[in-house]
Amino acid sequence: MSNQKAAQPMTEPVYTRAPYWQDVPDAQWMDWRWQMANRLNTVDELGKVINLTDSEKRALSAKGLFRVDITPYFASLIDPDDPSCPVRLQVIPTDREMVPFASMMEDSLAEDKHSPVPGLVHRYPDRVLMLVTTQCASYCRYCTRSRIVGDPTQTFSRKEFDAQIEYIEKTPQIRDVLLSGGDPMVLAPKLLDMILARLRAIPHVEIIRIGSRVPVFLPMRVTPEFCDMVSKYHPFWMNIHVNHHKEITPELAAAADRLTRAGVPLGNQSVLLAGINDSVHLQRRLVQDLVKIRVRPYYLYQCDLVEGSGHLRTSVSKGIEIIEGLRGHTSGYSVPTYVVDAPGGGGKIPVQPNYVISQSPGKVVLRNFEGFITTYTEPLDYDPDMIKHQEALVAPRPEPGQEGVLGLLEGQKMFIEPAGFSDVHARGGAEHRLRSGELAHKWQPLGVGSINPDPLKLAEPAPADENGSDNNDDA
Numbered sequence: 048m049s050n051q052k053a054a055q056p057m058t059e060p061v062y063t064r065a066p067y068w069q070d071v072p073d074a075q076w077m078d079w080r081w082q083m084a085n086r087l088n089t090v091d092e093l094g095k096v097i098n099l100t101d102s103e104k105r106a107l108s109a110k111g112l113f114r115v116d117i118t119p120y121f122a123s124l125i126d127p128d129d130p131s132c133p134v135r136l137q138v139i140p141t142d143r144e145m146v147p148f149a150s151m152m153e154d155s156l157a158e159d160k161h162s163p164v165p166g167l168v169h170r171y172p173d174r175v176l177m178l179v180t181t182q183c184a185s186y187c188r189y190c191t192r193s194r195i196v197g198d199p200t201q202t203f204s205r206k207e208f209d210a211q212i213e214y215i216e217k218t219p220q221i222r223d224v225l226l227s228g229g230d231p232m233v234l235a236p237k238l239l240d241m242i243l244a245r246l247r248a249i250p251h252v253e254i255i256r257i258g259s260r261v262p263v264f265l266p267m268r269v270t271p272e273f274c275d276m277v278s279k280y281h282p283f284w285m286n287i288h289v290n291h292h293k294e295i296t297p298e299l300a301a302a303a304d305r306l307t308r309a310g311v312p313l314g315n316q317s318v319l320l321a322g323i324n325d326s327v328h329l330q331r332r333l334v335q336d337l338v339k340i341r342v343r344p345y346y347l348y349q350c351d352l353v354e355g356s357g358h359l360r361t362s363v364s365k366g367i368e369i370i371e372g373l374r375g376h377t378s379g380y381s382v383p384t385y386v387v388d389a390p391g392g393g394g395k396i397p398v399q400p401n402y403v404i405s406q407s408p409g410k411v412v413l414r415n416f417e418g419f420i421t422t423y424t425e426p427l428d429y430d431p432d433m434i435k436h437q438e439a440l441v442a443p444r445p446e447p448g449q450e451g452v453l454g455l456l457e458g459q460k461m462f463i464e465p466a467g468f469s470d471v472h473a474r475g476g477a478e479h480r481l482r483s484g485e486l487a488h489k490w491q492p493l494g495v496g497s498i499n500p501d502p503l504k505l506a507e508p509a510p511a512d513e514n515g516s517d518n519n520d521d522a
């Protein structure tokens with residue numbers, strides 16, 4: 048049995064309701080299915096709740112624009128008279144969305160290119176992203192996956208779920224599965240339960256996570272039954288998606304409380320958005336309010352180069368300035384990692400202000416958030432090999448082809464070449480007496496890579512056993 052107080056009815060007072068819905072009975076308002084069935088998406092429907100601008104009306108009537116749907120609950124957070132309301136800008140299109148911009152792409156993170164089976168993105172060594180639906184409770188104007196999200200014809204079939212799960216089953220390096228979409232929390236409860244049960248049955252899957260904006264768009268979906276269901280699959284983590292402190296309502300706080308009492312650790316991912324949250328002071332308020340409801344700020348994303356998002360993008364320097372204004376100025380719990388998700392598909396790249404001013408052998412000069420400059424004296428007798436015997440007790444997980452700079456530091460490689468590097472530098476010339484395949488040993492650094500012995504060991508005399516022979520029993 049879950050430690051969630053499952054018997055409690057969802058009777059928290061309703062604070063967040065636009066006048067248009069004042070007569071809706073509380074039980075209906077707090078019913079997530081009613082909220083989904085009564086979403087707004089046309090000029091007429093939205094015009095009953097919000098004073099739409101001409102630009103918004105044009106965009107809402109345009110053909111081929113990314114889907115619009117807004118739950119009555121989330122629409123109630125919008126200031127009906129303020130076209131620059133930060134909640135409004137996230138979900139109501141303007142005609143600026145139709146303006147193309149340099150470098151925009153349909154699939155800017157090359158997710159579909161990096162999917163071994165439809166809907167499964169295997170980008171990092173030990174984890175996968177599993178897209179389980181293309182549907183959401185409401186639709187964000189900057190959505191990275193607008194190429195498929197909102198389009199029911201693009202949604203994933205049972206056969207594709209099977210292929211995703213089979214890939215995970217046969218790939219033991221995957222220890223962490225993140226369910227996303229679309230939003231997994233709008234799936235039929237039984238279907239989500241079935242997917243989680245199948246993942247939990249895979250012995251090498253240690254962690255299951257969900258990325259969901261439902262607690263923000265539709266907090267009433269976080270029912271006691273939902274919390275009981277996910278608590279069967281621990282360790283189960285969740286990242287929600289709040290961009291502005293206006294979204295942190297009593298309803299969201301109550302939903303977060305239900306989840307954390309069910310043992311689900313909560314993080315937040317937000318996207319840095321022009322005119323919405325591109326301010327040190329607003330971000331500080333956001334992250335502090337998140338921590339108050341026990342949600343740890345996890346990532347702050349640079350807005351992707353995705354079609355339709357041009358007017359919501361900021362410079363990267365704005366993100367660095369925001370981290371400068373958070374780190375040290377508020378608790379470390381409140382500081383997210385600011386990342387640029389690499390266009391073309393390289394994954395998240397953390398970006399932050401530089402706190403290391405200079406270095407010499409034995410000294411590092413650092414600065415703090417106030418500009419105080421200090422020196423850390425490093426030990427000159429530090430032995431990084433002392434840990435090796437402990438390290439040998441932990442089996443390394445394979446990272447084929449993805450060792451990166453760590454591989455250079457650990458001596459697996461001496462350099463990383465871009466594809467075609469050697470051919471470019473051969474300059475079209477033929478092999479000759481100084482440059483041929485047979486001479487490849489000339490460029491093999493001693494002690495680097497698994498086929499090369501450690502040069503220090505080469506320099507040591509081989510230990511002898513009692514019989515005077517060497518102790519290499521393998522021969």
Ligand code: SF4
Binds near residue numbers: 184189190228
């Ligand atoms: S909730 Fe997520 S997947 Fe859905 S529209 Fe927003 S960003 Fe896209």
